[in-house]
Amino acid sequence: MPKLKTMTLEWTGDSVVFVDQRKLPLEEVYVRCTTHEETFAAIKDMIVRGAPAIGASAAFGYVLGAKEFDGNLNSDEGIRYMESVKERLASSRPTAVNLFWALDRMHKKFLNRLSSENIIDILEEEALTIAHEDIEVNKAIGKYGAELLRDGDTVLTHCNAGALATVDYGTALGVIRAAVEAGKKISVYADETRPYLQGARLTAWELMKDGIDVTLISDNMAGWVMSQGKINAVVVGADRIAANGDVANKIGTYSVAVLAQRHGIPFYVAAPLSTIDLLTPTGKEIPIEERSHKEITHVQGMQVAPNNVKCYNPAFDVTPWNLITGIITEKGVVRPPYDVTLKKLFD
Template identity: 55%
Template sequence: METLETMRWVDGCLEILDQTLLPGKTQYIKCRQYTTVCEAIRRLSVRGAPAIGAAAAYGLALGAAALKPAGSEEFMAGVEQIARDLTATRPTAVNLQWAVDRMLGVLRDNITGGIEAAKEKLLAEAHAIYREDLESNRRMGQFGEKLIPHGAAILTHCNAGALATAGIGTALGVIRAAHQAGKNISVYADETRPLLQGARLTTWEMVQEQIPVTLLTDNMAGFLMARGKVDLVIVGADRIAANGDVANKIGTYGVAVLAKEHGLPFYVAAPMSTIDFNISGGHEIPIENRDEQEVTCFAGRRVAPEGVQVWNPAFDVTPARLVTAIITDRGVARPPYQESLAALAGK
């Protein structure tokens, strides 16, 4: 995994690993225009909240670099339109909006120094966001590893690994840290329908690092827990409300309910940038609905009858009362989350 990067900046071009082709093919998309970044985010070539935040930052820098405005006001207006295009690609993961807002803040602080200088500042900020995610992942691993007992069998849902970030991952970053600490852990990975991020991506990452992993379909998790084969659950997040409600890949809520029923710890790993203090609870989190063909078709072949109605939300919300702890890059938050998350954020 050290040689495989989710994204990389090469000679003025953002290269994004096309995760829709994994695990069968490793191919990078060359993004020379911000619109290519928008499309890569929209079609899940790059995915995972921290990763799309970093990609959007680079996308904004690319878009700004291509502008040839008559003056600073026209430049600002053009960059703000690029920002709107980027944030419209996927509504649930707050890291995307967070990164774009941060980039716009840098622009406003530096626009008086000239347009070319502002363009350079934007690219430098995108690089900073990328580097900070590397360090953030490392710290989450350090904090979270202490919660993992020796010999633990860990269930995870979707992919919250290196492929979802710029670094070693959030949930899988904790798993990697426990593995590196010699804790003799093993992993169960839900396949994660309808797009199989667990089957295609999580198991692939674990196999690359020789961490024992077993793949199961989503509807096997409860029976696995009932058989006493799971010690804890750890997942990532796309947005966390101020009260600790967690939006993550569809199916996460069901896993959390099952964990509660079987008395298992349910941990969430996410950087502080994933926490949205502007919303009080999960009911305010916008949930992305995706194309019905993701459900009606499998590997390009239709598996459901024509005319059937489809509901395809990409995420669900797990109430804070089902979450044992939230592992962040500033420490571990425990209930009541309204207080503990605010304390970690210095609010």
């Protein structure tokens, strides 16, 4: 079977290897997963993160689960086992819908090809297809999004929606990459994105590696930077988009959207169709993951808050649809009313 190797992950045929995003940019450490349980842990512990990336990672985890089974996958026992593999992987992160989309697709392929002698090969091919499709989808998103940016624009982005959050290329950063590839001079302000610092650690690192002009700011500087006329557009990614256009993304995105509207700056969301969840009516129904309080009380392992202080650490927030100028997908840019335009993407 063909293999896959990108900045984010590598599929070797019997393992999936991740760059440990918790260690970047100071260390480049790799984690090899040979079982679905190890893949579950890699997703849950944010060794790999970003909605499209965890979807593809879970697909490979599903394949590893099938390889682990010592018996006939076509049997009732085999079917129950693969259902448990799917459920285990799905329990790793609750907010990003791409995770469930990829696992549903893998399990459907499994059930439809039960009688096949080479079922594991078929599942491996499907996981690779999901991964390669993600790369092509990101490039299409980048092409459509690049048309929204003018030569000389400065873009603010939040969190990391780059190659590290996808299989490769990125969604929000894919828009920036595509604009630069088209010959436009684009500069970027990257929010640090507390508490996990994906902007400081990952986005700044990616853009610097690509030679794209990037300036790092702390999260509480965004409004002031906008007021100084330094930002022409905001482009962010998404972890789940509800049917009405409400968007769940990394905590702090909502604040950026409010500030962008206050200053008359267009606010765009770049995301594949697999991030759109038409079965979730509004953002109020999107489950929001709450993570360890240690992520707030400590920075890179160093304690910065009093012992036993009460904490609240939601990993995501929801930006209402009426703060979003447009949603950039692989099928083009859609605008309000999102309850109509998003649905049309699937017709």
